Amino acid sequence: MNKVVTQPGSTSWVRFLVIVGLVLGALFAGLPVLWMLVSSFKSNTEIFAYPPRLFDESFSFQAYTAVLTDPQKVRYFVNSYLVSGLVTLCTLVVGIMAGFSFSRYNFRFKRVLNLLIIGVQSVPPITLMIPYFGLIVALQLYNTYWALILTYMVFTLPYAIIMMTGYFNTLPRELDEAVMIDGGSSSIILWRILVPISLPGIVSVGVYTFMLAWNEFLFALTLTRTNDMRTVPIGIQLLMGQHSFEWNQMMAMSVLGSLPVLILFLLFQRYFIAGMAVGSIKG
Amino acid sequence: MLKIRKQLVPFAYLSPTLILLSVLSLIPIATVFYYSLMDNVIITNVPPQFVGLSNYQEILSDQNFIQAFEHTIILALASVIAHFILGLAFAMLLNTKIIGPITKALFRVVYILPWVFTASIIAVLWRLLLNPNGVVNFVLSGIGVANAPIEWLASRQLALPSVIFINIWAGYPFYMVSFLAGLQGISDDLYEAGKIDGAGTVALFRYITLPMLRPIIVSLAMLDFIWTTHQFTLIWMTTGGGPVRASEVLSTFTYKLAFSSYEFSLASTTAMVILALSTVVAFFYVRNQRLANE
Structure with missing residues (x-):
């Protein structure tokens, strides 16, 4: 009571x-x-105004127009979109194929290969860094988009493969058998049957991949040389290195640079959170 | 013939992955291991020379390396613990039935915000906030905590704690999101049964919530430990490892050794040490996953 x-x-x-x-x-x-x-939204002289104020009289879009009318800064954004988009596309195609293989076939070295792929996830980027430069030059990829795209795939693929294998494992094999009886090949099973049903999983892997690529810094810094190849994170760092700190422009660029990820997240958060929960358990 | 072709099918699907990962991951690792056993590699007129483990001896007895190693472990452990506490606390706050679904969704978006930003953006943002003339110092002096501008990122005592704080701010949402999904997976019946048995809030947390989340907690902690030991951008762009190595971690130490001192052999050696550290944790991670799946 x-x-x-x-x-x-x-x-x-x-x-x-x-x-x-x-x-x-x-x-x-x-x-x-x-x-x-x-x-x-402030002018650069008012960034450290004393006392600090949330909104100054000088409220303006000046920093945004400065960023968006500077062809070089716009190029950083174009590069980031291009690289991240292509990384996402390539990772999904390659990762879906590998996940299908792990989920539907039994073959020699399957366990070892699976372990190796999981292991790649824990390789420190800085460990790859030192020989990487020479390797990329030898492959004639230095200062190209493909240097970044292929490199980012090393870090995005393992997660994509683990997630896709997990998703395909939850889909009944009767689906495959029905297609086989109708005389369909393995590629029809994969692309016509399994992929459409796994769309939620694919979306979450895609968003995660895009974010990883959009955010990468170390390799973008080392593998590109000219301004027309730089991505947004490097562009922000370059703003900091110049004679004076253009704080308002750095913040405007940060806001603009974070928008794609924020929008992707808001649009797909349901898929994404569910996918991440699976990923963090099954990892 | 048909049988062999059939056996090749799984490898055909795997081939792009295998080619990419061997060329861009296995070959570099083999190369960096080779470099760590040699002297005079990459930029030199003298041919490389095999020196066995002497690079390792040199690195492991280098005070600066040991210091960077300690900083890395401190950063990683502090981040993992704080991420766990904040992530779980926020997830539980967001999981209460006290607030309505729309308020809840709004709070969730705000709580996830730090995670939307990339490390270089987080770095410039906190450099603005923690600037000696910045808003953090203004607030602190306003409430009487500090009377002189504090050099958060430029003082030897505060650089590492500041970097740790920034990393904590940046990283907890990943835990929070995973815990949220985990909490939603715990059936209400368990809590009801616990309440009938007379368990209080603390007991329910201790005997139902924590054990149910245990698999997620263990994997998150290990993944986070590995990721934090890899962290480069955040430190590079806030303190650069300074002042005078006060916030130097293994990744910045290695980067400087390679790309400003051009000591590629020694840098390869420290790179191998970081790899070894990650591999040990990853080994336990994979074993833990196996146990959880069986």
């Missing part, structure tokens, strides 16, 4: 604590981002 009496009181107390916790957490996560946003 006693319990029933105390419960309403304790729930409203819990309710209060939860709301306080939620708000504090949101401030921790959101305030820095809010500051990025408001700084991108």
